[in-house]
Amino acid sequence: MLSKIKNLFISFFSSLKLTIVLLLIIAIVSILGTVIPQGVDVSGKIESDLLNTFKFLQLFDVYHSLWFILLMVLLSLNLIVCSLKKAPAAWKLYSIIPSPDRKKPFENIPLDRILRLQKDKDQVIGIVKNILLKKYKRFRKKDLDEITFLYGEKGAFSHFGIYIIHMSILIIITGAIVGSLMGFEGIMNIPEGESSNIARLVRHNKVKKFDFTIRCDAFSIEYYSNGMPKEYRSSLSFIKDDKVAYQGPLLVNHPITFQDIRFYQASYGKMPGGKAHLNVKKGDENPNQLTAMQNDSFYFKEEDAAITIKRVEKNFMNIGPAVLIAVQTSDADFTFWVIKNLSRLKSQIPGLFEKFPKFDPGSFKPYNFTLNKIEDTYYTGIQLSYDPGVSIVATGSFIIIIGIFVTFFSSHKKIWVRVEGEGEQVKLSVAGTSSKDPVALQREINNILKNIKNELGEA
């Protein structure tokens, strides 16, 4: 009973039909994944039967769905069982060296592969032996009733090519599984001048906290003269235990690796508002500089007042840059605008402050605010990934190239040479077989014949 199940298992998983069906199903599922949007948030969408079915079948995340993983597992089993079942036959083809005195290869050989030589037989045998030994590691010689048989072969390893390819695919699948189980991918958006130690993970809707902090010292974009982007550059500092452990620029195609995590320049964006540069003047004193972003707050000790930058507007009501400031004291609570182009506005609208008291930058006495400029500030979008499977996948990719070359560019070539006396002459016949490349075999045999003729001085 048990052996019956075992046989059934083996015959099912070693069938080529299964391979072809699996490859085609994986192809079709992959097509689905490129047509249906992947990784989108569908929670807000209107519920419908179709949507629910798609969700149930994990069609919005096909490549990580249970049944896609199941397909991979089936394919791996298929590869393993097939290889194990057929490996002994390949080993036989590799290891068994046929007898040098076989007759069959010499049947129906073309006439140009038979030489009739006026030479000493032993001399001919010696030369053939040297030529074969030079070209083939595996060499056999046998004397049988006045006939000498010589045999050489190479490329026996080519029988393993297909197993190398299959093994490398298993290695790649293993690496991918290791990566998806033990690795993670995340995104960090860090505004210029700020720091973060938390990444939002791409999958599972989780966050990850690091034992180090990344500070974005600056972000810049360089453009070509036609306006296309030339370079995105984030200057980053990796801070651990209050010390800068690494400092350097992050560019597209030039990731930074820190504590085995790779960081990539992935995107950028402008912060809402921007950075406002204000001058604050108290009475006749020298003005103080104040740099602030939206929602920044300051405490004015003498007046016991809290100042908050409520809004930073690059173009407020079409009159240019402006900042809305909120003032909170123990007995007052008011807001006013600081407008950059105030003098122009004043000349356009006489009696401006009477009509619009909120445009008076001196509303908070005894201070007077002026706005110098509003600067764009950026945040840098950093993608990060930790993938311990990468070296495994890389190994698999390297081996697959070797496997492909062994499979398609090498063949098992066997060469037989028969030397016999024929009256006064010596008759020499060359025959051969190849596991797949008859053209290369032809070339091989022609070379041997040429070498023999050269050595004998008959060219």
Next chain:
Amino acid sequence: MMINTVILSWVTFVYFLSSIFYILKLVTGKQLPGIIATYISLFGIIVQTIALILRWIESYKLGIGHAPLSNLYESLIFFAWVIVLLYLIIEWRIKSRKLGAFIIPFAFIAMAFASFSPNVKSRIQPLIPALQSNWLISHVISSFLGYAAFTIAFGLALMYFLKGDERKRKNGFFSRILPSKDILDELAYQSIVMGFIFLTLGIITGSVWAYSAWGSYWSWDPKETWSLITWLIYATILHSRFVRGWRGKRMAILSMIGFASVLFTYFGVNYLPGLHSYF
């Protein structure tokens, strides 16, 4: 228009002329049109190579120097170049000019699409940050060697179908002029093997590049996914031939399906959202 694009648009006509002579050779069975076709193709590829080098130099003069492999226009030109190159090698190796009529026209179509489609911009553009990588050249070259080999396999499959049934008494027109089915089948198989090898290299170099540019060696971007789909289809073809011994008609049908997938990987993917938007 820059000089290189002018030359390249003329090369389009050279390949058209060469196609005509290959067809003449096939239809008449005479040697002369074939020899003329070969020389025209040789002339075309030499001029095209010069134009590509000029374009490369031109990009350096503009201060944005890069290999001419960076947008749809340049990829189409390179695609045609590789088709002609591979074809001439095949012609030289098999000593027959009968296949040109079904292969060189693809080079002509690619060149015509590049030169005359209003949607394909022929200007030399600077490299956006994602394309500034040493992997660009090796990735594009191996991918397009793969595409071109599959295109040749498709041309051979077409011929296989037109050939019809050899055993039938009433030999049709195509049956008389086309090479034997065994030869077509064997050459198509060899082209598929070449294509498969280069596609594999293209995918590997692409994922090495993605690992340094996108944060992951594989991110199921549509182009990546479709290249995998193409790879799976050709893997299926190779298995059915290796293990089941499928030959002839079935192989021809499969290689047509494979080619449809190649076309989608090359062009269709642009209509899907993804990271590979520059080609």
